Amino acid sequence: MCLVGGWLWVSRWSKLRHLLDTPTSRIRSAAQGYVELAGVLRDLPDTPPLIAPLTATPCLWWRYRIEEYRTGSKRGSWNVLEQGSSDGLLRLFDATGDCLIDPRGAEVLPARRDCWTGDQRHPRGAPTSGVLAWLTGHRQYRYTEERLHADEPLYAIGEFRTSGGGRQGLDLQAAQGQVVREWKEDYAGLLQRFDHNRDGQLDQAEWSRVRLAASLEAQQRHRLASGRQALHKLARPAEDLPFVLSSHGEEVLVRRYRGQAAGGAMLCLLGAALLATRVVG
Template sequence: MDFATLLAFVAAAGLCVAGGWVWVSRWSRIRHLQDTPTSRIRSAAQGYVELVGVLRESGATPLTAPLSGQPCLWWRYRIEEYGGASERRSWRVIERGTSEAWLRLADASGECLIDPRGAEVLPAWRRVWTGDQRHPRGLPAHGWLDWLNGGRQYRYVEERLHAGEPLYAIGEFRTVGGGRQGLDQERAQAEVIRQWKGDFAGLLQRFDRNGDGQLDEQEWRHVRLAAGLEAEDRHRTASSAPATAHLARPQQAQPFVLSSHGEEVLARRFYWQAAAGALACLGGALWLALQLGVSGW
């Protein structure tokens, strides 16, 4: 088998596998979106839920989008540079970033804080423009006319979520505080000890009674006892606080999606992506079969 044939085999197999993955992952998202009923925040069950509401200001320091300098609640950006060999010049990503500030979703029944880390965020606001500096000084003054001007060495992509916008959210729902959570003593104690180990010098100062620079078995028993008491105290404090609803990335392999678009729009988008993945998988399989036939396998 020559190198060209081997390369064709690899490309066909890669196309088949990649298309199959897109097909399965997009179809899984469709099923989760359609099979999960929309819940009210106040009455939502603990676990995987679907919420629909409006974004509100969180009360924390307002965010500013890094490229446009405009206020928002969430941002994601990408900077690309046009370069490479004269015959193979193309856009390549040189910088990207995503905000991690929590969002506040409200519906008619209550409010929910959302940790966007790990979410597939699909905002309605998206802008693409070009310029001759790596970091732009805000949005272009003339919008699409910027493409007709010179200086297109860099391309900027910015996406944002704003207060007052609708938001569709599906993820892991938990209510924290309000005395609703039981104490997992062993896990909470281990977490306290882990935090204390982050300042090992302070840990030695508190529990190294013989001053030998290490903790023996008896001293570790004192550490565990103190950590258990600390864990109980933290639990009492958290339980006395008002109940707060949180939405975050599921621990299981379930979609975590935040979108300015409704469920129908998302399902339609995922349908098209699943169909494209299925066609790519089929095309890769046919190409692979053709290569096997040509090779006489």
């Protein structure tokens, strides 16, 4: 109880502080690095919507779980048989532009959630409700499906990067080295271009010409990349920072994490009190 409560307390409090300490940015003017965004989900152009695996509902993201009820010697419990989630890119839009989101590794908290039971491992359709659901009673299998849909609000916090649009500076030495490495993969072609005396190898003067040509090539690539439209992308941070996608606003998340942190602290203190009682006893 101490360990679980302490972990819950520290992890949720850390997430809470990151959410509160990171101001909400606009997509077009967001700084490179760890940012917080808020906007509306939109369909990706020229991309058909995903189909949720249990309800066959068109959506932008899904997560599902199938459980089976098994009885033991004392009592029964639900055991997970299958679970999974989609990993396709999401598109977040605000008044200044849009940003692609890679949901892999994110804590996703969607507003759409269906949970129902059935007598087959895979459900035959969407969940029933009302009197029909009550009459069917307990079933052997339980299904849970969560989804994100177009035109829903989305709060996102993660690692923000922009390519193109003149936002990236040029590290000429690194870019030059990358070009040279690419050319070396076709060494015969490299000799054909720069081995002027045709002795089958590159001398010091010829290598100087290789490096000069690679430098010019790197600068040309940078100019072309800068001329393209800026592409913004949000993904999981490299550091141990929260990566959260939620259909609920920041205020709802703050209340949730604050409550979980308080519950973890109480569990930790209760465990410590019980441990102290046993030691004294």
